[in-house]
Amino acid sequence: MRYRFIQDYAGRFSVQMLCEVMELKTRSYYAWRSEKRAVRRHEKQERDLALVDQIQKVHQQSYDRSYGSPRIHLELREQGIACGRHRVARLMQSHQIVAKKRRRFRVTTQSDHALPIAPNVLDRQFTVASPNQCWVGDITYLWTREGWLYLAVVLDLFSRRVVGWSMQATMETRLVCDALEMAIQRCCPQAGLVYHSDRGGQYAGLVYQDKLNCHGMVASMSRKGNCWDNAVAESFFSTLKTEMLPAQVSRMQVFRTRQVFRTREEAKACVFEYIEVWYNRKRRHSTLGYISPAQFEQRHFEQQQQLARAA
CATH class of the missing domain: 3.30.420.10 (Ribonuclease H-like superfamily/Ribonuclease H)
Known part of the structure; x- marks a missing residue:
């Protein structure tokens, strides 16, 4: 409790003065704080490893491991797993979980013919309001x-x-x-x-x-x-x-x-x-x-x- 009190008020008063008031040695407080940080780092690493397992499952379940971080993030959220998109992307990068890269367009049309050609009615209007339009x-x-x-x-x-x-x-x-x-x-x-x-x-x-x-x-x-x-x-x-x-x-x-x-x-x-x-x-x-x-x-x-x- 005394260590926690010092931590809570360290921004308003000096650590040395707070330690004197609480009858603690300054080095004892810093040792406690370092241990707390180590515990938090360990807990974060454990949470990250657990999330990596979930990421790998979703990645493997996608068609031939094709999902990247945006789709994996949404899949995890739908499963009730709390995580941020940037965190998912970071963990995927650090554990080399990679989505397949898209391929470039290749022209395959054989248009050397004398048949009538219809006008470009669509004109790249790729968003429509309802099905079968x-x-x-x-x-x-x-x-x-x-x-x-x-x-x-x-x-x-x-x-x-x-x-x-x-x-x-x-x-x-x-x-x-x-x-x-x-x-x-x-x-x-x-x-x-x-x-x-x-x-x-x-x-x-x-x-x-x-x-x-x-x-x-x-x-x-x-x-x-x-x-x-x-x-x-x-x-x-x-x-x-x-x-x-x-x-x-x-x-x-x-x-x-x-x-x-x-x-x-x-x-x-x-x-x-x-x-x-x-x-x-x-x-x-x-x-x-x-x-x-x-x-x-x-x-x-x-x-x-x-x-x-x-x-």
């Missing part, structure tokens, strides 16, 4: 030991959810048509939906454009060679490849990694799990306030119900 589509490819596997997706700009996807060994019109058909069957959009894509031959072709017209969709296309006009789809592919594939992605290097897809079927199973189990339902999306697309849509649906009841 604007979809974006694109194509990417994955290497397997059987050859390339092409993946086409359709994303809803409202929630960034993948509403349609298709995979096949060749990059034909059927690839993008199947992805669009899945999205239509799932969402049943009303006429007037804007569908944005690049100006590749699969999207500009008569078969695909007829399908859009049949469902009352408004076609929109990026400018030539400008991947930023379709940045949301490009960003999704970058995320998918970052989290699914190893850091080395060249055709020669990929054979040396354990994560090579042996067959196209194996790659298809992996993509299906990533999209339907992880990305749409669990992965925290920075644009959505670090909640998943499914949670974002559910929140919107509940808000609409509340407004309807209030009306």
Whole structure:
């Protein structure tokens, strides 16, 4: 109690005078204070180590250890673990817990054709107020030991959810048509939906454009060679490849990694799990306030119900 009294009043009076009043030696007080600081440091280290264990668990549970400090911090907070974002980032750095780095955009569009090109109706307006107002589509490819596997997706700009996807060994019109058909069957959009894509031959072709017209969709296309006009789809592919594939992605290097897809079927199973189990339902999306697309849509649906009841 006497040591505590001296500590409480040390800012107002000299330590030497307080020690004389409390009949204590000055060196005894400083020894007590040093011991207290050592105990606090030890307790802080124990708390940090316990938090590191929790950080590692969340990091390992994220898809192929892809989460960085912002998403891990929010995941811990939802679990009732009190911690600051900067503290999480500091501990991750000191214990070398690292998220995968994102990949750069690569231009894959084959736009050297004489097919009609739709105007850029979207014009990089990537924020919309409700579901099924604007979809974006694109194509990417994955290497397997059987050859390339092409993946086409359709994303809803409202929630960034993948509403349609298709995979096949060749990059034909059927690839993008199947992805669009899945999205239509799932969402049943009303006429007037804007569908944005690049100006590749699969999207500009008569078969695909007829399908859009049949469902009352408004076609929109990026400018030539400008991947930023379709940045949301490009960003999704970058995320998918970052989290699914190893850091080395060249055709020669990929054979040396354990994560090579042996067959196209194996790659298809992996993509299906990533999209339907992880990305749409669990992965925290920075644009959505670090909640998943499914949670974002559910929140919107509940808000609409509340407004309807209030009306």
